[in-house]
Amino acid sequence: MSTNKSSPIWLMKPIKALLLDITGVLYESGTNIAIDGSIDAIQKLRNAGVPFRLITNETQRTVAMLIQKLAGLGYDFIENEVITPAMICREFIRKNQLRPHFLIHPNLEPEFNEIIIRHNPNCVVIGDADDAFTYQAMNNCFKLLMSLKEQSTNENLDHLLIGLGRNKYYRENGQLKLDLGGYLAALEYSTDLRAKIIGKPSKGYFQNALDSFGGKFSKEDLVMIGDDITGDVKGAQDFGVRGVLVRTGKYTPSMEQHPSIKPDAIVDNLKEAIDLIVQKNP
Amino acid sequence: MSTNKSSPIWLMKPIKALLLDITGVLYESGTNIAIDGSIDAIQKLRNAGVPFRLITNETQRTVAMLIQKLAGLGYDFIENEVITPAMICREFIRKNQLRPHFLIHPNLEPEFNEIIIRHNPNCVVIGDADDAFTYQAMNNCFKLLMSLKEQSTNENLDHLLIGLGRNKYYRENGQLKLDLGGYLAALEYSTDLRAKIIGKPSKGYFQNALDSFGGKFSKEDLVMIGDDITGDVKGAQDFGVRGVLVRTGKYTPSMEQHPSIKPDAIVDNLKEAIDLIVQKNP
Numbered sequence: 363m364s365t366n367k368s369s370p371i372w373l374m375k376p377i378k379a380l381l382l383d384i385t386g387v388l389y390e391s392g393t394n395i396a397i398d399g400s401i402d403a404i405q406k407l408r409n410a411g412v413p414f415r416l417i418t419n420e421t422q423r424t425v426a427m428l429i430q431k432l433a434g435l436g437y438d439f440i441e442n443e444v445i446t447p448a449m450i451c452r453e454f455i456r457k458n459q460l461r462p463h464f465l466i467h468p469n470l471e472p473e474f475n476e477i478i479i480r481h482n483p484n485c486v487v488i489g490d491a492d493d494a495f496t497y498q499a500m501n502n503c504f505k506l507l508m509s510l511k512e513q514s515t516n517e518n519l520d521h522l523l524i525g526l527g528r529n530k531y532y533r534e535n536g537q538l539k540l541d542l543g544g545y546l547a548a549l550e551y552s553t554d555l556r557a558k559i560i561g562k563p564s565k566g567y568f569q570n571a572l573d574s575f576g577g578k579f580s581k582e583d584l585v586m587i588g589d590d591i592t593g594d595v596k597g598a599q600d601f602g603v604r605g606v607l608v609r610t611g612k613y614t615p616s617m618e619q620h621p622s623i624k625p626d627a628i629v630d631n632l633k634e635a636i637d638l639i640v641q642k643n644p
Numbered sequence: 645m646s647t648n649k650s651s652p653i654w655l656m657k658p659i660k661a662l663l664l665d666i667t668g669v670l671y672e673s674g675t676n677i678a679i680d681g682s683i684d685a686i687q688k689l690r691n692a693g694v695p696f697r698l699i700t701n702e703t704q705r706t707v708a709m710l711i712q713k714l715a716g717l718g719y720d721f722i723e724n725e726v727i728t729p730a731m732i733c734r735e736f737i738r739k740n741q742l743r744p745h746f747l748i749h750p751n752l753e754p755e756f757n758e759i760i761i762r763h764n765p766n767c768v769v770i771g772d773a774d775d776a777f778t779y780q781a782m783n784n785c786f787k788l789l790m791s792l793k794e795q796s797t798n799e800n801l802d803h804l805l806i807g808l809g810r811n812k813y814y815r816e817n818g819q820l821k822l823d824l825g826g827y828l829a830a831l832e833y834s835t836d837l838r839a840k841i842i843g844k845p846s847k848g849y850f851q852n853a854l855d856s857f858g859g860k861f862s863k864e865d866l867v868m869i870g871d872d873i874t875g876d877v878k879g880a881q882d883f884g885v886r887g888v889l890v891r892t893g894k895y896t897p898s899m900e901q902h903p904s905i906k907p908d909a910i911v912d913n914l915k916e917a918i919d920l921i922v923q924k925n926p
Contacts, residue, residue, distance in 0.1 A: 491779075493779045493780070495778075495782070496778060497774055497776070497777040497778070500777070500822055500826070501821060501822045504826070505819065505820055530834040530835075530836075531786065531790075537787065538786070540779070540783045541834070544833050547826075547830050547832070548822075548826030548829050551812065552822055
């Protein structure tokens, strides 16, 4: 039922590798059921030898938990196929010798086990902390940032506040839920700092995904498939990767009339996208 | 020790009434001690027959609690001399027949006793809720706003989210504390709404203060004295009232080099300002 079957411009250039969002593409958020056709689609991709990466803004689970969750739904991913903000943040922290104060979901803490330092922090890392977003926790981040800002030179101000994404909200069990983006906005507003974002839609994050293929591909070779018109579609397009929107997950019909974002294609689901891609790239 | 004694341009036009900030002008936040000279200054003002209003963004106390707190410090104010965001918000709610969902400090609830409606809310009012800013409370506001936004026509979008001020932070017992501004920014970012602000620095709030003199004065007759360069000084100036900064409360020397805001005068404290005013307007 795609409106793009008749004019598949996005399919005219070769597609050598894929970037896939997880939630809303492989399974519906808050459920334990794979989206119809998605498991077979991944298998088809493997059979066709098209490499892919799952690129997610998930910060309520470690990558191990995520793979286990997906395995429970019938998928068989390995760690190297997944890119999470926590993984990239860990590298960023090491490279820049940062000592973060974390405000993250308790589930995510194991990702930073070797990094969590309880003294003399020099930056703040915010994840989707959910109930851990208490006033006291936010106020502690605020006070730390104000004191770091006072000690800082202008050059390192952009490492003080780090966001594992800046999503506005997500859908869980049919209900909207406030995501970390608002909490980052709160700290930005109160401290007059700008957060560095690790995760979609930041270009650096898409670059990390591209790099993970070991230099085999360029931006033009890739397609991103996701249900988030901003994080997935616009993020990919801004980076120079084709962005395909699925009509699953948090998709709403109004996205098809978005005033400024035009996906390279809109498909009913992952299955339809991959059928088209494999058919065109045998 | 004022730098303005030699060129008191702000004193050249008559001053017929005053607007005074409370915290940081009458007493230091988090303490129980009046600022040196402020009690006498208020008495001097009364003796000189210069009318005034206390105009505050305080949303952690009812006006009755505020007057009681000030009485404990040695002041003798009456309710008609005080303007709080809660008072003005109550009028705004009545006038617009709103049914707010409140996220405010428990201490402030008595101000809205007759208004707190537990069903079918059609807007959200945010105060400085302090520890009541839990994730669940914020998420409830977020979900309500998203559902109200969906039902709304464009005309009434600007009544959906109401902020009792939008201060970034305040100082309490020598420590900075996150104020409601960040939490408003969080809801604005996640819902794509713009908050209507009741409180300084909104022009409407200064208009309420002006109106409270019963039409006896115009903007040009007034001077605002406060320790907040944005809320008090710039807010007043934007409205058309002279803005005087005191070197007490949350004042920091860097405010004197503010890149864009130039107070009409900077004085050591309320006492100095009032001595100058009474001397010039005998």
